[in-house]
Amino acid sequence: MKLTVEQSGELTEIEIVIRHNDKLNAVKRLTHYIEQFNFQLKGKKEGKTYYIPVNEIYYFESIDEKIFIYSLQEVFETTYRLYELEQLLEQTNFQRISKSTLLNIEKMDSVRPLFNGKLEASLKNEEKLIINRHYVKQLKEKIKSFEVSS
Numbered sequence: 001m002k003l004t005v006e007q008s009g010e011l012t013e014i015e016i017v018i019r020h021n022d023k024l025n026a027v028k029r030l031t032h033y034i035e036q037f038n039f040q041l042k043g044k045k046e047g048k049t050y051y052i053p054v055n056e057i058y059y060f061e062s063i064d065e066k067i068f069i070y071s072l073q074e075v076f077e078t079t080y081r082l083y084e085l086e087q088l089l090e091q092t093n094f095q096r097i098s099k100s101t102l103l104n105i106e107k108m109d110s111v112r113p114l115f116n117g118k119l120e121a122s123l124k125n126e127e128k129l130i131i132n133r134h135y136v137k138q139l140k141e142k143i144k145s146f147e148v149s150s
Helices: 026-037 082-088 133-145
Strands: 040-045 048-053 060-063 065-071 075-078 094-098 102-106 108-113 119-125 128-131
Touching: 026 119, 060 082, 082 102, 094 128, 094 133, 102 128, 119 133, 128 133
Parallel strands: none
Antiparallel strands: 040 048, 040 075, 060 065, 060 102, 065 075, 094 102, 108 119, 119 128
8 A cells, every 4th residue: 555645735624535446445444444533423521522533432331321432541421322323333443342332443452252252352442341242243244344455
């Protein structure tokens, strides 16, 4: 892959052009990543409203009918329901891993098997999440769909 960055004083916003030779998985992954980079979700913390870039979110978790956004070092609350986030982020790196958790697979460091078909995901922020066995197949398919073919 070749990357070219050009600066132009004539532009009012960033413009991205992708030229490819049918390496569709690589192109698909790049476009999804770029779309995530420009997308933000509203969250609240200590009475203040914040806009969190989706690419900085590690996971969403539902606890006592409240949805929380986990970033590297902060936790925010959002008004979205988990199923709404799942639909909204369907074409991105997010995948449901349990009834209560939606994980950004880009933030996974490693995965190891546990008992009863469950997996444990170690995240880049050193947190660990359990992947319910009912979601393992979907997670594997999501990871495979984002693999860059050579």
